[in-house]
Amino acid sequence: MSSQTRNAAGPVIRVRDLRKSYGDLKAVDGVSFEVQPGQVFGLLGPNGAGKTTTVEVLEGLRAPDSGDVSVLGVDAVRRPDDLKARIGVSLQTAALYPKLTVVEVLDLFRSFYPSGRPTDELVALMDLGEKRATRTQDLSGGQRQRLSVALALVNDPELVFLDEPTTGMDPAARRMLWDVVLGLKASGRSVLLTTHYMEEAEVLCDRLAIMDHGVDSTSGRSGSTPSSASTTPAWVASPGSRPSSTRMDRSCCSRVTSRRRSARSSPRLTRSASSRPTSPSDGRRSKTSSST
Numbered sequence: 001m002s003s004q005t006r007n008a009a010g011p012v013i014r015v016r017d018l019r020k021s022y023g024d025l026k027a028v029d030g031v032s033f034e035v036q037p038g039q040v041f042g043l044l045g046p047n048g049a050g051k052t053t054t055v056e057v058l059e060g061l062r063a064p065d066s067g068d069v070s071v072l073g074v075d076a077v078r079r080p081d082d083l084k085a086r087i088g089v090s091l092q093t094a095a096l097y098p099k100l101t102v103v104e105v106l107d108l109f110r111s112f113y114p115s116g117r118p119t120d121e122l123v124a125l126m127d128l129g130e131k132r133a134t135r136t137q138d139l140s141g142g143q144r145q146r147l148s149v150a151l152a153l154v155n156d157p158e159l160v161f162l163d164e165p166t167t168g169m170d171p172a173a174r175r176m177l178w179d180v181v182l183g184l185k186a187s188g189r190s191v192l193l194t195t196h197y198m199e200e201a202e203v204l205c206d207r208l209a210i211m212d213h214g215v216d217s218t219s220g221r222s223g224s225t226p227s228s229a230s231t232t233p234a235w236v237a238s239p240g241s242r243p244s245s246t247r248m249d250r251s252c253c254s255r256v257t258s259r260r261r262s263a264r265s266s267p268r269l270t271r272s273a274s275s276r277p278t279s280p281s282d283g284r285r286s287k288t289s290s291s292t
């Protein structure tokens, strides 16, 4: 079934004026965007920009302070349970059952759904064959990431959230993950991923939003000079005129980031003064990687 028929009514994600603070810290400060069916949409930004907070609200895992969030036509804030079977989630920090093997975890997660993708298929897809009998506590960081992505796909979701999926992966694994994302797109699925690698965003994303809270907001479209300024996060969307393209206009990124950082030799974005309060206002990142 194509994503168009699954969600013929409109965008798979619609976010309006989303806000979330942790104490005095405005982590997400008035964010709005839409993701269309079949798109790979990228949230690009440095550490602390608010990407994970935004994604967790969309996944129904975190309550925002305000804003409207519609995911697959469902109010993700008020009715998150209606989403769980339809989305796949790879959290940035996944707590996997340490004593279970790769196959056992996949089988367990697969058992939560009435239908989905076979474990062997996912093991092969994420190149985990050699590790299928390995306990998750003995996996390397990159292997854990691959398992986390596999777990996000067990229910064959319409919409997949991947929060920094390639962090910790070696170059070969990164390219394999890119192929997986492009394969999801080719099969009509929609993907929202976060990354701080411009190269990755350029290869994968049809549309892109750049987040960087706590500094000037600059928004616009690729090919135009960003102009507006406020205290909200920075957003730049690549043009919708090339929806089938896997390339974006890199210049839209450099315009925004160059306003904020004087020296940038690497495409990897960094934040020079990111701080996380020592007393989280609400618990998170303890949930394991899944849509459950």
Ligand SMILES: Nc1ncnc2c1ncn2[C@@H]1O[C@H](COP(=O)(O)OP(=O)(O)O)[C@@H](O)[C@H]1O
Residues within 6 Å of the ligand: 022, 025, 027, 045, 046, 047, 048, 049, 050, 051, 052, 053, 054, 274, 275, 276, 277, 279, 280, 281, 282, 283, 284
């Ligand atoms: N549970 C939490 N409690 C307090 N502050 C948090 C919490 N989660 C995130 N933050 C803060 O919110 C900001 C945005 O974090 P996050 O959404 O994780 O950004 P990103 O994913 O872009 O790195 C950061 O400054 C971070 O320290």
Ligand SMILES: [Mg+2]
Residues within 6 Å of the ligand: 051, 052, 053, 092, 163, 164
């Ligand atoms: Mg994050």
